[in-house]
Amino acid sequence: MKNKRVICLLALIVLSVLILAGIQRLVLPKYMGLVVEGNFTAEYYEEETPHDVIFLGNCEVYENISPIVLWREFGITSYIRGNAQQLIAQSYYMLEDTLRYETPKAVVFNVAAMQQFDQDNESYNRMTLDGMRWSSSKWNAIRATEMEDEHMIEYIFPILRFHSRFRELEADDLTYYWRRGKVAHNGYYLRADVRPVGDLPAERRRSDYSFDDRSWEYLDRIRQLCEDKGIQLILMKAPSLYPAWYDQWETQIEDYADQYGLTYINCLEAADEIGIDFTTDTYDAGLHMNVYGAEKMSEYFGPILLQVPGVEDRRGTASEGNSHYKAGLSYDDVWREKCEFYDAMKASQEAEFAELGYIKQFYIQ
């Protein structure tokens, strides 16, 4: 009799948890429409082979470098762990998280995030952090960057954050209930539309050009972590015309790179050398590169990355295994699939843009 009661209670508890999990899955945003950035972080965990190069940063990396071209042209295996407004602390913990699965040869960090340490929009935090697998890194990333009215428990049980979406459920919430579609190409966000640079907002004068101490602290931590793991750290600044990148900032980063013997590449200065044409290579008037700009960037970056010891042309070879990745997978096979997905998306966007002048998925009425 007593046993029966215990079994009954257990069954009810299991049932409750299942119902709660089911509802939670339903109300979570699926990020399959206009905004797809919320899926980037989680896609990383579906990789089958390790990477020699990891890119870290915000939109200035995930829209400006194409890992597919790096593979196709140079045989470099790379992944971009970047998100919309990914803060430097988040980049640090994202690196920590990555190191649980693999140890790349080079890490490229985009320094634009130095200028702003605190988050100003909660949904960016959610898009960056929700996809992370649970570990001390995720916990610490949340702790370091949560906004005043955010709560850890809302990350542990996202239903507490997203329950209000019951009012705006849409077809996507059912279509992608079990599985979201793949949206990025090794973290790269592909856009094949074109919007030339027009008038940019005037540069605002600042009273203080020094970076936040906490930004420096996390840059140090990234550098230290790379040193400890024998990873070469490369600093970069993407060729985005806006938001402005001030000379005073440039000097500080140059000095830092000199001090620690790091390579620092300012692609904004090298734009001509890279061959960037701001009338054709951006999709939003100079803020971000489109696929044409990103491909040029990748061609420029390939040779630089190949100079890093251990970054090699992996074409025609099989993967080395580690505690996470299976050994012996053919890189060619794995990447062929990625290339096909990339080419198909690029072709369809190009066709849509040629016909409509915009891309339906990203068109705001």
Place this chain on the structure above:
Amino acid sequence: MNLVSYGFLGFLALVLALYYVVPRRFQWIFLLAASCVFYLSGGPVYLLYPLITTVTTWFLAGNMGRISAASKAHIKEQKLDREQKKAYQAVTKRKLRRRLVLGLLLNFGILAVLKFMNEAAAVGWILPLGISYYTFQSMGYLIDVSRGKYEPEPSLPRFALFVSFFPQMVSGPISRFDVLKKELFSEHPLDGQQLSFGLQRVLWGYFKKLVIADRLGPAVSMITSSPETYGGIYAILGMLGYTLQLYADFSGCMDIVLGVSQCMGIRLPENFNRPFGAESLAELWRRWHMTLTQWLREYIFFPVSTSRFSKWLSRFNKKAPVYAANITVWFVTGIWHGVTWRFVAWGLANGVVLMISQELTGWYRKFHKRFAFADSRGYGCFRKLRTGLLFSWLLSFQYYSFGMVFVMTGSMIAGSRIGQLFDGSFAALGLTGPDLAVLAVGILLMYLVSRLKESKDVRQILAEKPLAVRYAVIFSLFLLVLVTGTYGHGYDAGTFIYNRF
């Protein structure tokens, strides 16, 4: 600490767990410590004012207790005759009175200054949570002791718990010491049924607050704050919405407070008794915020109506004392709710309506004798409806200026068209289809539960059902709160309307 916060839920879980772990004779000490933590979470200064009230009230009451005791002893020892006894008692009474007045002036003075500074002068002085509630409760105690109703509490920590017991400190109910002390200072073994009933009531409170009140809130305040834009049928909706929101918010808060206390085996006085089942405004006020109206009745209405001033007044008109007391009570009620003319007008308007209906009592009786239908069920419903509407309408004195109340009343009666709902302005209120559906279900549920409660406690009915049914009902309610509750990002979490008072 806000009752609607993860922090409070965590705090509650911890307090409940420890409450049944600590030795039972220390349970009240543990509660005092928990109450201090609860209050300190706002910052150390928040503890200052309650502390002043606690210490001064405890000290003065103790002092009065000693004077009364000494006086009684003196009379007994000296074997005074009747005249001497009377004279001596008068001296004692004067002494007690001086101390009482000192205590009242000090504590109501603090309350008045802080409230006035915050609300009327808008100076951002710290207004401790629930200051009106604990001040009224403490002063009730002081008056009772001065009347010799019960002995003062000798222990300062015990008295401190009476003032600061954390569930009730923020928004009442206003308890009486002789009743509450039996609950607070006795030992409470873990009682599964009490715990379960308490938690169910807490959940029900959150349901009323989060699903109904806070969802109505933004739309209601849009309507009530801009009478120029929202007239006609919107003014009616705003009036009903305001009442519903106020009820769901405040009674929901009380459900949380009483539920939390019940989890600890402590019974607090009820503050609501299905107010909208009342058939007259006077009856409604005896069922709404009951502990406050009882307080006002006992410590203001009766004293004022039996005062020397009232006796003098009664020479002119027999009913004058009642009316003087009535006006005083409703003036205080107005001020209690907000130090602005609008609240004063609202209080006095209630008082005036009550006086008028009092004058008409005789006429009513004749009406009921003459027409049999007046005792029918249908007429009873009509009276309930009429009373609810009257109460709602009077509430509009709180959010419209005095003149505007009458302008808007005209607009409601003459300017309401159903078509107004479909001209696009409804959408501007921000209530989408799903919001309306949730509101409809929520309000219906609240009504049904209230009807059920007429005959039997709903939790009792539930407890007699099989486990699967109980589970389904409670878990569904939980899901409803979890999913459709107005909390967290995507909504601006509102604080309980009544916290301010």
Place this chain on the structure above:
Amino acid sequence: MNDLIEILEDINPDIDYNSYDSLVDDEILTSFELVQLVTQINDTFDISIPAEEIIPENFNSAQAIYDLIQRLEEEG
């Protein structure tokens, strides 16, 4: 006692005051009526009922009210 019943019937003539014993609890006497009653008793019996004596136990039945009056007259 008869004086008292007269005053009570003045307030509400429909009640049988000789047997009713929950005047306050059943809200036959609400605060308005209580004060009216107290004022009239004070006048008629030349006593002064203090506020703290206005409690349900003292006013639930005609007998209780009468007892109260007598007590106050004695103390008077």
